[in-house]
Amino acid sequence: MKTETGVAAKIIYLKDYQAPHYTLEHTELHFELLGDYTEVSAELRFKRALTAPKEAVLTLLGADLELLSVAWSGQLLSANDWQWQDEKWQFAGAGEGGVLSTKVRIYPDQNLALEGLYRSHGLYCTQCEAEGFRKITLYPDRPDVLSTFRTTIVADKASCPVLLSNGNCVATGDSENGRHWATWEDPHPKPSYLFALVAGDLAVLRDSFTTVSGREVALEIYTAEVDQDKCDHAMRSLQAAMRWDEERYGCEYDLDRYMIVAVSHFNMGAMENKGLNVFNTSCVLAHPATTTDAGFQRVEAVVAHEYFHNWSGNRVTCRDWFQLCLKEGFTVFRDQQFSADQLSAVVQRLEDVAFLQTHQFAEDAGPLAHAVRPESFVEINNFYTLTIYEKGAEIARMLHTFLGADGFRRGSDHYFKTYDGQAAIVEDFLNSMAVANGLDAGAFVSQWLRWYRQPGTPVVSVNSVWQKDIQRLTLTLTQTQSSKSSSTPESLPIPVRLGFIGKEGELSTSLNGVTANEHLLVLEQAEQSWQFDDVSQVPVLSLFRDFSAPVRVKAEFGDADLAQLIRLDSNSFNRWSASYALATREILALAEQYRSGDLRAHQPQESALAAAIAEVWSELAASDPALAAKMLQLPSLAYLSDQVACYDPEALQRARESVLLQVIAPLQSALGTVLAKQEMLKPYVYSAQAIAARSVEAVALDGLARLQSGAAAAIAQHWLKEAPHMSAEQAALTTLVHHQLPGADDALQAFYARWKHEPLVLDQWFATQASAPQAETRERVEALLAHSDFDATVPNRVRAVIGQFANNNPVAFHDAEGRGYGLIAKQLLAIDARNPQLASRLAGAFGIWQKLDESRQAHILRELDGLLSGDLSSDTRETLS
Numbered sequence: 001m002k003t004e005t006g007v008a009a010k011i012i013y014l015k016d017y018q019a020p021h022y023t024l025e026h027t028e029l030h031f032e033l034l035g036d037y038t039e040v041s042a043e044l045r046f047k048r049a050l051t052a053p054k055e056a057v058l059t060l061l062g063a064d065l066e067l068l069s070v071a072w073s074g075q076l077l078s079a080n081d082w083q084w085q086d087e088k089w090q091f092a093g094a095g096e097g098g099v100l101s102t103k104v105r106i107y108p109d110q111n112l113a114l115e116g117l118y119r120s121h122g123l124y125c126t127q128c129e130a131e132g133f134r135k136i137t138l139y140p141d142r143p144d145v146l147s148t149f150r151t152t153i154v155a156d157k158a159s160c161p162v163l164l165s166n167g168n169c170v171a172t173g174d175s176e177n178g179r180h181w182a183t184w185e186d187p188h189p190k191p192s193y194l195f196a197l198v199a200g201d202l203a204v205l206r207d208s209f210t211t212v213s214g215r216e217v218a219l220e221i222y223t224a225e226v227d228q229d230k231c232d233h234a235m236r237s238l239q240a241a242m243r244w245d246e247e248r249y250g251c252e253y254d255l256d257r258y259m260i261v262a263v264s265h266f267n268m269g270a271m272e273n274k275g276l277n278v279f280n281t282s283c284v285l286a287h288p289a290t291t292t293d294a295g296f297q298r299v300e301a302v303v304a305h306e307y308f309h310n311w312s313g314n315r316v317t318c319r320d321w322f323q324l325c326l327k328e329g330f331t332v333f334r335d336q337q338f339s340a341d342q343l344s345a346v347v348q349r350l351e352d353v354a355f356l357q358t359h360q361f362a363e364d365a366g367p368l369a370h371a372v373r374p375e376s377f378v379e380i381n382n383f384y385t386l387t388i389y390e391k392g393a394e395i396a397r398m399l400h401t402f403l404g405a406d407g408f409r410r411g412s413d414h415y416f417k418t419y420d421g422q423a424a425i426v427e428d429f430l431n432s433m434a435v436a437n438g439l440d441a442g443a444f445v446s447q448w449l450r451w452y453r454q455p456g457t458p459v460v461s462v463n464s465v466w467q468k469d470i471q472r473l474t475l476t477l478t479q480t481q482s483s484k485s486s487s488t489p490e491s492l493p494i495p496v497r498l499g500f501i502g503k504e505g506e507l508s509t510s511l512n513g514v515t516a517n518e519h520l521l522v523l524e525q526a527e528q529s530w531q532f533d534d535v536s537q538v539p540v541l542s543l544f545r546d547f548s549a550p551v552r553v554k555a556e557f558g559d560a561d562l563a564q565l566i567r568l569d570s571n572s573f574n575r576w577s578a579s580y581a582l583a584t585r586e587i588l589a590l591a592e593q594y595r596s597g598d599l600r601a602h603q604p605q606e607s608a609l610a611a612a613i614a615e616v617w618s619e620l621a622a623s624d625p626a627l628a629a630k631m632l633q634l635p636s637l638a639y640l641s642d643q644v645a646c647y648d649p650e651a652l653q654r655a656r657e658s659v660l661l662q663v664i665a666p667l668q669s670a671l672g673t674v675l676a677k678q679e680m681l682k683p684y685v686y687s688a689q690a691i692a693a694r695s696v697e698a699v700a701l702d703g704l705a706r707l708q709s710g711a712a713a714a715i716a717q718h719w720l721k722e723a724p725h726m727s728a729e730q731a732a733l734t735t736l737v738h739h740q741l742p743g744a745d746d747a748l749q750a751f752y753a754r755w756k757h758e759p760l761v762l763d764q765w766f767a768t769q770a771s772a773p774q775a776e777t778r779e780r781v782e783a784l785l786a787h788s789d790f791d792a793t794v795p796n797r798v799r800a801v802i803g804q805f806a807n808n809n810p811v812a813f814h815d816a817e818g819r820g821y822g823l824i825a826k827q828l829l830a831i832d833a834r835n836p837q838l839a840s841r842l843a844g845a846f847g848i849w850q851k852l853d854e855s856r857q858a859h860i861l862r863e864l865d866g867l868l869s870g871d872l873s874s875d876t877r878e879t880l881s
């Protein structure tokens with residue numbers, strides 16, 4: 001990889017890991033938050049590690065710091081005493097240890113990258129993961145150096161009445177010139193990436209939680225005063241998560257306070273700083289009037305995710321950033337389990353799987369593919385990926401399936417107990433799972449580690465032979481690793497949960513003398529066979545139930561087989577996945593006909609999917625409305641693009657619309673029945689049942705808009721007029737705008753007038769327009785970018801317009817003339833100059849380029865060449881390269 005100057009970018013390798021030569025016993029910080037700048041004084045008590053050589057050098061990291069003074073154990077040092085190159089500061093005179101005292105000046109107001117200490121709209125806030133702390137002070141800014149912290153913050157009392165940091169507040173006081181101070185102590189040793197400081201004018205919602213051992217914990221949610229009425233849901237979610245983690249994982253909270261702060265300028269969703277989580281407002285604020293069901297669910301999930309990090313991430317942290325999946329994959333799995341327990345387990349699972357299959361599978365098949373534990377990286381901020389989070393979670397889930405719930409719990413107990421207060425590696429996690437379950441640890445670790453080391457999505461091929469005379473079915477599964485995998489890929493342990501579906505429903509079968517409706521197999525070799533007995537009729541296999549492994553399955557299912565699963569599988573997830581598979585097949589076939597100019601494609605074809613759905617949908621809408629809604633949400637273009645070698649957005653969009661029309665046409669009266677219930681117009685309740693009822697109505701309205709646009713427009717207008725909550729309002733607005741129904745523009749104007757003072761709702765207003773699936777949206781986006789409420793320094797607003805256009809609007813983005821690419825390239829350049837992390841993530845939208853036709857590829861490459869020949873951050877440069 002080359003930078004613009006032709007110098008090789010620095011690649012960091014896992015194999016080069018070296019333990020720190022100095023450990024840090026304690027960190028003392030003093031922040032003077034002054035108007036134009038901030039002064040940070042640090043006292044760091046170092047001790048040479050037992051394993052370090054006598055001539056060891058003390059190495060710290062520092063970036064964008066103005067160094068005012070340095071002293072070693074009381075003696076002032078001069079620049080001749082140390083070396084400082086790039087970000088590395090080195091001091092050879094540390095001997096057995098001592099206290100390093102430094103003072104630096106930093107400029108939070110100028111920090112638009114939102115990494116380190118920054119100030120937006122008067123609020124001081126930090127983001128230190130992964131390498132932001134080195135922008136605050138000189139420090140061993142690496143996750144395997146843990147220390148206790150004592151932090152004093154001094155600031156103007158009028159503009160910053162609230163001063164927060166990690167741990168417990170031990171003293172406060174007033175000082176001269178209208179200033180005041182607070183001192184915080186965090187008794188739990190932590191790495192610098194978990195440090196946090198917040199100072200500003202914030203209101204607070206207080207509540208409490210009594211832990212399982214009877215300790216009272218103060219819970220506090222800090223927001224701008226105007227947002228205090230939107231904190232109840234986050235507070236309830238936090239309390240539920242705290243209880244859940246005690247019950248399911250035996251994890252109890254360990255400080256007297258737990259604080260959440262909502263900030264409007266934030267690059268990610270939220271951050272798990274010890275005892276002081278910082279949240280993007282979009283992941284903490286929720287109110288029925290301003291937040292949709294999806295928004296409520298996201299708040300619940302993210303609050304839980306950050307809370308769960310208190311053990312999986314904070315108490316047991318990562319030795320180095322290569323081990324990121326150790327905290328992220330495991331914590332995502334934990335938050336998925338939690339969410340499944342709160343609302344509908346099936347809907348949770350199918351949403352998580354659709355997300356993984358759409359985005360992570362594509363990442364794993366594209367130019368950005370990497371292992372869950374990569375061997376090298378250039379820019380760590382680019383490694384907060386779907387592979388590490390989502391595929392990492394799937395590995396934890398497979399271990400859970402393989403070991404069983406109790407076995408997995410034994411393993412996690414062992415892991416938390418053994419590595420508490422330490423920085424661990426993936427092997428430690430696997431080792432705990434093995435040891436706690438009496439398994440051969442060496443064999444177990446080396447086998448499961450393959451999932452972490454081999455990039456790419458494995459393919460499992462299925463072959464089954466039924467012998468009528470002896471009622472036996474022989475199943476042969478073969479695994480092959482993707483070409484992304486290492487040169488000598490090894491077989492993976494792949495859990496396969498399966499059942500057998502006969503003509504009337506599920507069959508009970510025998511495997512090794514065990515008779516059951518469902519079996520769990522583990523495919524460990526390249527090829528393996530199993531014999532099932534008492535198979536009384538030729539069944540359709542219901543494979544990988546609940547998506548028991550993150551693989552692509554190659555099986556010779558006929559349309560009728562998939563239809564049989566849709567109708568009769570007892571596993572709801574697999575009913576949905578059969579409908580997804582059948583929809584994909586029909587859409588791809590039709591798109592191919594469009595591409596090849598086959599005229600028959602203009603005639604309506606038989607749709608097995610439409611027939612199967614017609615048969616079950618009315619009943620499903622009554623018995624399981626959430627699943628019924630999901631059945632009508634056909635695979636997105638993003639998902640479909642991953643299923644094809646050559647991606648033609650126009651043909652796929654046309655084919656998708658056509659199949660969707662075939663599916664809903666027979667359902668017109670069923671959609672009417674659903675809509676007649678008017679569940680959408682009832683007062684807001686956050687429950688699985690209420691959300692399911694609203695979701696099926698929203699999908700029904702979308703369907704009706706394709707069949708009877710006048711009737712749909714009337715209902716949408718009625719919802720807008722009567723809407724008791726944002727879920728109704730947003731569903732109506734989306735239907736009007738995305739289907740270009742009469743009154744759409746007026747509705748947009750009215751919505752804007754009503755909500756222009758609410759930033760998160762305004763984000764939705766921008767996003768609804770930027771994702772409208774018409775070619776003209778490009779011009780609309782140009783206008784939105786010039787709108788007085790578009791602010792390119794706010795990541796949420798940028799994602800609402802530019803992110804939605806690039807990632808959620810394939811029709812407009814992939815404009816055949818390349819104008820969509822041009823628009824995004826231009827914006828990327830401007831954003832990158834301010835906020836590299838944000839730009840780098842948006843740049844991922846070009847990752848699809850290899851699958852596009854030559855002309856689109858040429859358009860993209862032209863834009864990329866233009867960008868790469870200019871001044872770019874290392875983050876965005878790495879992504880685009």
Ligand code: 0A1
Pocket residue numbers: 127129130268269270271272305306328381384
């Ligand atoms: N650890 C946080 C997310 C996060 C990741 C990276 C960041 O900056 C590079 C910031 C936040 C989580 O998983 O919630």
Ligand code: ZN
Pocket residue numbers: 305309327328331
């Ligand atoms: Zn996380």
